[in-house]
Amino acid sequence: MGPLAERLRPKSLDEVLGQDHLVGPKGPLRRFLERGYLPSLVLFGPPGSGKTTLARLLAEGLGRPFRHLSAVEAGLKEVREAVAEARRAGGLVLFLDEIHRFNKAQQDALLPHLESGLLTLVGATTENPSFALTPPLRSRLRFFPVKPLLEEDLFALLQRALAHLPGVEAEEGALRLLAQAAQGDARRALNALELSALSGRVTEESAREALGALLPALDRGGDLFYDLVSALHKSIRASHVDAALYYLARLLLGGADPLYVARRLIRIAAEDVGLADPQALRLAVAAKAAYEALGSPEGELALVEAAVYLALAPKANSLYAAWKRAEEALKAHPSAPVPLHLRNAPTALQKALGHGAGYAYYHEDQEGSFAQAYLPEGLEDLTLFEATGEGFEERVRERLKALRARFRSARPRRGSG
Known part of the structure; x- marks a missing residue:
């Protein structure tokens, strides 16, 4: 006897929960099967939402051979084996789980066989296919979002699952708790139910213990x-x-x-x-x-x-905004000459060229320091940093206002040094 989640897999599109936009009376996947046609496609959505089940039902509905590969373990060798099998059978539905884990070379290996129609690819991923798949592969696929299951869908699923747990009783509140805590993941809900049913009765206490034991780990790159x-x-x-x-x-x-x-x-x-x-x-x-x-x-x-x-804390993104403006200023003026009096002069040649000449040292000559130019010629009016009135920046803003006023008032003297 397999896991409860496996035993509860839907046997037809009519048993699929929460995906009416795909398998309802007007859903595209149902229409495909009614017409006896299936394009290569990708089902993307959160874990436990039924992507693998939908792929199996689509292949069975067409009556075509079905091969299941996991991109975590499969590579070019397994793709070639699937192509050979498809040639023998006259076509094949290839279900590729975790398709986002295929690298560029592996994705490219699928292209000619999708183009010829030898393979019908049904991919599944928890990732955004816009980022995970290469443009050539994306251009040959259609994409369908699979939604996380609603709490009521999960509650109905858990009630259905009790028939597969003979002798087990369950409090309605416990099932509600499992349905809510599973956050749209049918597999998580069923695994927690199976674990909490070990005592013979599913209570809110045993449901909480099961959910804690099944705390999901994140896919750090997902x-x-x-x-x-x-x-x-x-x-x-x-x-x-x-x-x-x-x-x-x-x-x-x-x-x-x-x-x-x-x-x-x-x-x-x-x-x-x-x-x-x-x-x-x-x-x-x-x-x-x-x-x-x-x-x-x-x-x-x-x-x-x-x-x-x-x-x-009070919030101000003035530093972030100023840095973005500085980057834009650099793009517009990537090589504006540094004023001579600000340049380094470690050698006699550089001194002879005027580097550092006339520089006013702030601590000895504040007035002269404010009077000299700091920005390259033509960029004297460049303003990058603007302080807000949030928190300490109110003091920063007043200080900045005074400093800029002092620079402006001293500007006529700037060329005198």
């Missing part, structure tokens, strides 16, 4: 990981402390590298807090050092402290 990182960053930027803690927990408890999270917090401190609170960067760097010293789980509290501090 879309979900980067979506959670993005959500953490944007929640802190918006000063939403609770959302920041929630996404931080999903990352750390889901298996993300805590040092990666720490580096992202440092980036947030520099990009989104900046000079509105200069202490933020110090605290973020200190949190990373604290984690390196303590490790998990003790060191995670330092990351929690940094995330909460950053979320509560």
Whole structure:
């Protein structure tokens, strides 16, 4: 007897839950089967949403030979074997799970056989196919999103699954808990049900224990990981402390590298807090050092402290914006000459060429220092940094205003040195 999730696989499109946009009366996959035609396609969506099941049903519905390969293990050798089998059978539906893991050479090996129609490729991936697949392969495929299952769909699935667990009773509240906590993943819901049913009765307590034991690990290079990182960053930027803690927990408890999270917090401190609170960067760097010293789980509290501090801190992206303007200025003026009086003069030749001549040393001649030019000729009015009124930047803004006024008032004297 196989795992419960395997025993509950739908046997027809009518049994598929949550994908009416694909297999409902007007769904494209159902229409394909009704016409006896199947193009090469990719099903993309989260784990446990039914991509493998749909691929099998499509192949069975056409009555064509079906070969299942996992891109995690398969390579060019297995692709060649599938092509040979397709030639013997007069065609083949090749289901390639985790298709995003195929490299360029492996993807290119599929192209002539898709073009000729020898292979009908059904790929499945949890990743965004726009990033994971090469343009030549994408141009030969159609793409269909597979949605995470709704809580009600999972609840219905769990009720159906009880028929495969003879003698097991289940509290409705426990099934509701499993359906909610599975977050659209049917496999996770069924695995948790099977684990919690070992005692003969599924209760809310046993369901929580099963869910804890099945805490999913993140694919560190996958879309979900980067979506959670993005959500953490944007929640802190918006000063939403609770959302920041929630996404931080999903990352750390889901298996993300805590040092990666720490580096992202440092980036947030520099990009989104900046000079509105200069202490933020110090605290973020200190949190990373604290984690390196303590490790998990003790060191995670330092990351929690940094995330909460950053979320509560005043926000200013003036440094980030100024750096972007500086990059644009460099593109527009990549080699503007440095004023002679600012140039280095370590040799007699450079001194003879006027390097450093007339430079006014600030600590000895403040007026002369303000009067001399610092930007290249023609860029005297270039303005890159603008302080906001957030937090400490209010003081920065006043200081900046005074300094620029002083430079402007001294500008007529600039050529006198």
